[in-house]
Amino acid sequence: MTVPLWLWVATVGGLLALIALDLVIVDRKPHEVTTGEAARWVIFYISCAVLFGIGLWFFAGQHPAVEFFTGYITEYSLSVDNLFIFMIIMSSFKVPAIHQHRVLLVGILLALAMRSVFIAVGAALIAQFVWVFFLFGAILVWTAVSMVRNKDEDEEYEENAVTRLVRKVFPVTEDYVGHKSFVKREGRRWITPMFVVIVAIGSADLLFAVDSIPAIFGITQDAFLVFTANAFALMGLRQLFFLLGGLVSKLVYLSYGLAVILGFIGAKLFLHALHEYDAVPDWLDINNWVSLGVIVVVLTITTVASLMKAKRDPESVHATGLDLHAEAPEEREAREAREEAR
Template sequence: MSVPLWLWIATVGGLLALIALDLVIVDRKPHEVTTGEAARWVVFYIAVAIAFGVGVWVFAGHDFGVQFFTGYITEYSLSVDNLFIFMIIMTSFKVPAIHQHRVLLIGILLALAMRSVFIAVGAALIAQFVWVFFLFGAVLVWTAVSMVRNKDEEEEYEENALTRWVRKLFPVTEEWHGHKSFVKKDGKRWITPMFLVIVAIGSADLLFAVDSIPAIFGITQEAF
């Protein structure tokens, strides 16, 4: 599949524009997202993905179109499980309802950033070493076995090493300060629970990518 530079730029630029629009709407008036509003956003983003997939199908051919939609459905399915973990983290940090949309959106941005790096590295490795496929397969098998073993355990959030390290490195305020991540108290810089929950979600998403990226490479090796 030949993808010119301008198409890469247009695709990434369009994605950033969508997220910027979402952030502008959130920043304009932080509020608790209703079920109806959430449903409309879901329908909108799914429609954008379908339009993109149709474009791939039309301009790149049937095979790449099928690969895109198969990959999209697979990653969407995996993201549902990730979302539940995000909700557990936000409940643990007592994120106010009016800020949950913003926290999730930042989590999505972190996910996109990390997956972009992993996809680029994965594509380069696959191009050079065939055995990487076996490594990816082993990761998926290990993930599946871990899920079966832990299926009866209750989901409880325990802060990981990175989150605990941040707590030790910076003083954390007890109260929330809107959506601010840093505040000054008594001439000293403090981090807020907003910053800490972003660290928690970002580090959790790093682990999610471990099974997500091998899964998508099992479907297509086309980086675009």
């Protein structure tokens, strides 16, 4: 699909407008996002993605639209598995509930910016070298095997090299200072835990891109569709974090379902590469209607089976022990003042 520059500019501008709207409405006054509020925003972002896909269908045709919807569903489903890691990071850094939305917003914006670089590099490589499909396919198959193999291991957050480097280079305050990332004390600039956790979220999501970017390139090689599918999935991820909350732990079979999807897309990449070399017949080159059907069916079966298992055997649900409702210093002081007044 040929995408003119003005459409790129308009799309990026529209996404920035959505972010600005989010900042003005949700983050204007820091507060703990309620389930109802999160549900409304999730519906809003999903509706935006659906309208974008319908627009593609109307102006560009059926094929790009199906590729977008398939890529969007794949990226969104992979993001759900990442929510548990975000919860662990939030709990580890004891992020006050009223500031969690800003942390996710800025962290995911950083991740989208970095993913854009990956997408540009991946699109350029694919356009020049067919063997890249074999590489991406191998990454997905290896990730699928690793997800199944490590399914029962306990999830613990360990700061990555980027986060450790930030702590090494900059002095960090002991406590949060509102939603500020930088403060000046005694003539010296300090960073707050708010900045560190934003870096942790952004860099963690960048690691997740190792499987999500090859996965969507297995669905479409159009950089515009890859970027927009990633953008809409990430935009809705923040509110999904607050909507699902502890429900993520009930999706006990999610890793298996995602492993099946990644393995399927990995096999599709291998077949596509072989088809490019005329090594397999045309009917073995899996089309995106089949891909979309497989992904939707696998996710449906995984979700239903997980919820049934969690209801039948509550002990199978992972006990996260996460505290996502930490108080900000100003909240704690106000509460203590009210208690003293009584």
